[in-house]
Amino acid sequence: MTSWVVVGAGAAGCAVAAELASRHAGDVLVLETGPDHPPADHDHGPLVDRTERLRFERLRRRPGKPVESYEQGWGVGGSSLVNAGLLDGAPPQGIPSEPVARVGAVGRALRGATPAAVPANVVRRAGRRVTAADALLRPLLTRQSRVELRTGVRVHRVRFAGRRAIGVETIEGEFVAADHVVLCAGAIRSPAILLRSGVDTPGVGAGAQDHPTAVLTLRLSSPADPAGPIVSSLARFDDSHVVALERLPGDERHGALVTALLDVRSRGQVSLDHDGAPFVELHQFDDRTDLERLARAASKTIGWVTSGRFDAVADAVAIDDRGTSLDMIASTFSRIEQWLLERPTGHRHIAATCPDGVVTDGGVLRGYERLAIADASIFASVPPANPYALVIEQARRVAARLAVAAG
Ligand SMILES: Cc1cc2nc3c(=O)[nH]c(=O)nc-3n(C[C@H](O)[C@H](O)[C@H](O)COP(=O)(O)OP(=O)(O)OC[C@H]3O[C@@H](n4cnc5c(N)ncnc54)[C@H](O)[C@@H]3O)c2cc1C
Structure with a gap:
């Protein structure tokens, strides 16, 4: 046998x-x-x-940036x-899969901003992973x-x-x-x-490739339901998507809109260090068009957030986990690109x-x-x-x- x-x-x-x-x-x-x-x-x-x-x-997303603890x-x-x-x-x-049962405030606001937003279809059976x-x-x-x-x-x-x-x-x-x-x-x-x-x-x-992201953190006006879903909605457009997070893992006071570039051209590599452990250099945005296309997609998401649709949901919008205001970048396209280069983030889709x-x-x-x-x-x-x-x-x-x- x-x-x-x-x-x-x-x-x-x-x-x-x-x-x-x-x-x-x-x-x-x-x-x-x-x-x-x-x-x-x-x-x-x-x-x-x-x-x-x-x-x-x-994993390091770009040369000179800190080494991340990349979860798998x-x-x-x-x-x-x-x-x-x-x-x-x-x-x-x-x-098995099913659509998320209860779309919360972030997903509803996204739906108000774009008809492309739909309740997320997730791998679950009767609500269980x-x-x-x-x-x-x-x-x-x-x-x-x-x-x-x-x-x-x-x-x-x-x-x-x-x-x-x-x-x-x-x-x-x-x-x-x-x-x-x-x-x-x-x-x-x-x-x-x-x-x-x-x-x-x-x-x-x-x-090596991952989907690079632009994350807008929403300080929620009312805390999210801790028993509700985290990911609630998805909107796809061009070569990108936006995922609505009703809350962050372990944090009901903040939600997020995660814009990701799906069609990625930059490439990195996995190598071994002297102990034989893997180390990933992603070289995210080495292909300039990745940066431009993600910045364009993020600019669309920023337009939705600043359209008034999210005013009742979030009392502040930040571009990082330190509370740096969206105003820092919202005015010009080049600032969006600078933000992406300075604090590169991504999904965990290596x-x-x-x-x-x-x-x-x-x-x-x-x-x-x-x-x-x-x-x-x-x-x-x-x-x-x-x-x-x-x-x-x-x-x-x-x-x-x-x-x-x-x-
Ligand atoms: C946080 C997170 C969120 C994600 N969200 C989504 C999502 O919403 N939708 C989506 O489509 N995808 C998502 N993904 C991506 C998706 O889960 C992965 O693409 C997929 O699981 C990859 O499958 P894989 O078999 O290649 O690796 P994995 O599923 O990671 O499996 C690798 C396995 O190998 C084992 N292993 C590693 N080294 C050894 C060794 N030396 N000896 C023996 N065993 C070993 C590991 O413990 C692990 O069990 C997400 C991933 C992460 C990490």
Whole structure:
């Protein structure tokens, strides 16, 4: 019987395990570095105030700027443990979704300002968060099934016989043998594992992208409902979107409008520091048109906020978390660009760190056998949309092709 090791039980890892199992492809062992967390005590995402569910990656958005603690999900479910679950359209098969039930004051004001605003469609069932593991992996973990999950196992590198993968080695030095290895450790950790493994495929780690954002923080006239949603509404226009946050995680006194550029051209890279830990340089806005297009989108959002529609909702609007007033930048376009360059921010949608050419169409690492990547790393560029659903669909496609090829 063919044996598979899937590294990482995040969005892609759960989808790969489910697809391999549905095709009776062999014994599937999923290795996850984090724990299996109990269900969240509330279901409103993003859960970036839940540190036990996070791993903080080191990332710098622009040269000379401070290194950020960039949150990614840690544990069974990966980033679906903490993400907002915001979708752009229908969810992938097997993933439940529903529109946010109660749009609050921020979302209603956005709707008043633009007809493009609609209640957010989020990954939930009856208002409760459903992780990729809940939807795709847990149902497989029965005694009869050929899928096994091990938690608390940190994969350090892939081992090879010549150019054929024969298994993985954990940080403790344990060797786990397998006929096939599928990396699903996310767009930062999968290239890091490959770099530590000494692969010579050109382009591993190069190409990193995230959706850059312009965040307007609203000091709410009345505190938001702490039991209500955080993300409530979405408006798409041109190559951008605006997300209405009714409150910030852990803070009912502030909401936000987050404008993001979706079609991103700047590219950075993941490399290893001297300890073998990954470090991301994003080079956000190195492509000047990214800056111009995000500034244009932010200027539209600023126009909505200053149109009077938000007067009853917010008694002050800031352009950072220190309360710097919107007036500082609202008057000229060049000041908006300056603001974006000085305090670069973004979603947590990192992708494309092993882009075009690093893997074959079937997800196999070029120049090697029986080693594939199936997570957000292998997008040609960060998708011009919320990526979660696309990560799951792509992982299923890769697993289906691997299963067929393995025969
Ligand atoms: C705060 C936040 C909010 C987001 N909001 C949205 C949203 O609203 N809508 C949307 O579409 N997308 C959203 N996303 C993005 C989406 O969740 C990701 O694109 C998607 O989860 C990426 O899937 P992945 O499988 O590549 O990585 P992940 O889901 O991050 O999974 C990687 C897994 O690998 C494990 N791992 C890492 N290293 C190792 C190792 N060495 N050994 C073993 N296991 C390892 C990790 O613990 C993790 O479980 C958000 C992400 C974050 C972090």
